[in-house]
Amino acid sequence: MKVDAVVYLVDAFDKERFAESKKELDALLSDESLATVPFLILGNKIDLPYAASEDELRYHMGLTNFTTGKGKVNLGDTNVRPLEVFMCSIVRKMGYGEGFRWMSQYIK
Numbered sequence: 369m370k371v372d373a374v375v376y377l378v379d380a381f382d383k384e385r386f387a388e389s390k391k392e393l394d395a396l397l398s399d400e401s402l403a404t405v406p407f408l409i410l411g412n413k414i415d416l417p418y419a420a421s422e423d424e425l426r427y428h429m430g431l432t433n434f435t436t437g438k439g440k441v442n443l444g445d446t447n448v449r450p451l452e453v454f455m456c457s458i459v460r461k462m463g464y465g466e467g468f469r470w471m472s473q474y475i476k
């Protein structure tokens with residue numbers, strides 16, 4: 369089975385479960401069959417006042433200095449896997465569009 373991309377949705381409000389979520393994400397990130405597959409990490413529920421910020425989420429997921437940049441970043445002639453964090457609110461229909469647009473540039 370060919371996987372084009374991975375979208376990983378984290379509940380940014382459920383801080384108690386960040387460690388659990390990081391563990392699952394690490395397992396996917398270290399899966400050899402996904403080594404070159406773009407990863408979109410969505411931090412959901414930012415409409416809630418105590419939801420984690422993007423920086424907090426990045427930190428707790430162990431992604432600080434590991435994300436590859438928003439906007440158009442050409443990784444074509446590198447073997448760097450595209451990975452970015454976008455914050456969103458699914459109920460408010462906000463934020464994930466940017467994430468999916470970012471991801472689409474890396475899908476052949």
Ligand SMILES: Nc1nc2c(ncn2[C@@H]2O[C@H](COP(=O)(O)OP(=O)(O)OP(=O)(O)O)[C@@H](O)[C@H]2O)c(=O)[nH]1
Pocket residue numbers: 379412413414415416456457458459460
């Ligand atoms: N405030 C808010 N609630 C949301 C959002 N997206 C989903 N929900 C709510 O979250 C609930 C579903 O919940 P989760 O507990 O996140 O679901 P889950 O990931 O399937 O379950 P767990 O594995 O137990 O976390 C529903 O009541 C949704 O309405 C959002 O962007 N903002």
